[in-house]
Amino acid sequence: MNRRAWLLPVPTVFVLAWGGNHFTPLLHLYESLGGYAPWQANLLLGMYVFGLVPGLLVASAFSDQHGRRSATWIGLAVSAIASGLLAAGFGSLTLLCIGRIFAGLGVGVAMSVGSSWIKELSSGAPSPTAGARRSSMTLTLGFGLGAGVTGVLAQWGPLPAELPYFVHLALCVVAAAALLRAPESLDPARRAAGPWWKDLRVPSAAQRPFLRIVLPAAPWVFAAAGVAYAIMPSVVEHRLGAHATLYATALTVVTLGVGAVFQTLVPWINRITRGRALIVGLSGMTAGMILAAVSAEIGDPALAFLVAAVLGASYGVCMVSGLVVAQSLATPSDLAGITGVYYSLTYVGFLLPTLVAALLPVLSYLSSLIIIAAVCAACLLVVARNLRVR
Structure with missing residues (x-):
């Protein structure tokens, strides 16, 4: 297989990520202009999780049987x-909700199927983590550039x-041109047999390391992003005047841009910490939540x-x-499945800004963020303890 074949699905994964996050700077x-209440705007932000989670799980099972x-x-x-x-639904909360759910479905396909496809086409890369880094970087760049533009x-x-x-929509057309030439990575002999819905079961996700290491850590990935570019602009909105949209855009780009840089450093962090990059990330997460409260x-x-x-x-x-x-816990037959479960868990955290906005009548941003920081620290302790004994 061509060693550069992994580049062909990249534009589609990039564009799907773009479509999931380009809504974020538009909250203000x-x-x-639309007259939506803060809780309604944050609901729209988090609404696509309700499309994303089914999209992650169903798409991965479907692709394990029918190909990437x-x-x-x-x-x-x-x-x-x-x-x-x-584009058509600015004045309709219902239409916007449906659009956001559909956007979530698209991101679900990118994060489970697209990530697995890139990983499989990267099998000849020198580094064993190249596939994970390439897919994560593609997603992060799509999220960041989509919001920035x-x-x-x-x-x-x-x-x-x-x-x-x-x-x-124009970018979708460009991505389709590259997708036409992308090679299938899952040959028929390796595909799941039987009805695709039976492949929703992911045995690897029931392993103890997944439950005690991945599960407590994953939701903080997009909880961090949500706090950074959904809650922080609201916290300082009274100081921004007419530039609230531009400021929210800048925060989104900074969050995802820095995240993209640090994703490339994970192999080095794992090397110098003897495989404890996840602990490093959660430590920074806890510090960031404390700073958010300040x-x-x-x-x-x-x-x-x-x-x-x-x-x-x-986040990165x-x-x-x-x-x-x-992915180290997965078998070849449930790689897409465990990737889908992992990303589903990460996106649970994206509902955090909606929860915080809904609680504003009884709980201030400061109080909420103090509680969030404490819970994050507790999850760090759980992961650190179990990663040591793995």
Whole structure:
């Protein structure tokens, strides 16, 4: 197989990630121009988790039987439909919710099937972690650039509630051209037999290391991202004036950009810590949550940028190191399945901003973030204890 074949599914995975996160900088726009309440805007942000989790699990099972290409084509089509719905639905909370669910389905395909496809096509790479790093980097760049471009278009371009989605639709067409030439990595002899829904079972996810190491760590991956670029802009919004959308965009790009850099450092961190990169990431996560609480008390936009950088670095380290641990437990027949379970768990954390916004009448940002930091520290202790005895 061509050693560069892994590059061909990359544009589609990138575009699917773009379609999942380009909504994030628009939260302020939906509140200010659309008249949506903060809890409604944050609901829309987290709504795509309800498409993403089924998309992760069902798509992985489907692809284990029918191959990576077929499932990825479906994901690309669903993501394009999502952008069409979001472009048309500015005035309808229901339509926006449906669009976000469809966007989640597309991201689910990217994170489970796309990641597995890239990993399988990277089998000849010198580093055993190359596949995990390549897929995580592709996803992170899609998340970051999607948010960055959307924020700029919304701040200065025409049709701020529609143009970003039209751009994504154009990118879907470009990705489809590369996808036409991408080779299938799962040959028929290795595919799951029987009805695809029976392949939803992932025995590797029931192993003790998964339950005691991956499970406590995974939700913090996108909990960190959510705190950095959904909660922090709200904490300092009163200091931003007309630049709230641009500021939220910058925080998103900083979080994901720093995360992308630190993803590349995971092999080095694992090497110098003897396989404890996940502990390093969760330690940074806990520190970042404490800084977020301090930022909520002070309300300083500059400090919020520091929070985004710390949480972004921790996000990047935990994303890759957790995926490496999860995939090391998989058999060839349930690699996509355990990848889907892992990413499903990471995205549970993305509901955190919705929960915090819903609790605002009874619990301030400061109080919520103190509690979050304490829970994060507890999870760090659980992971550290079990990773030592693995």
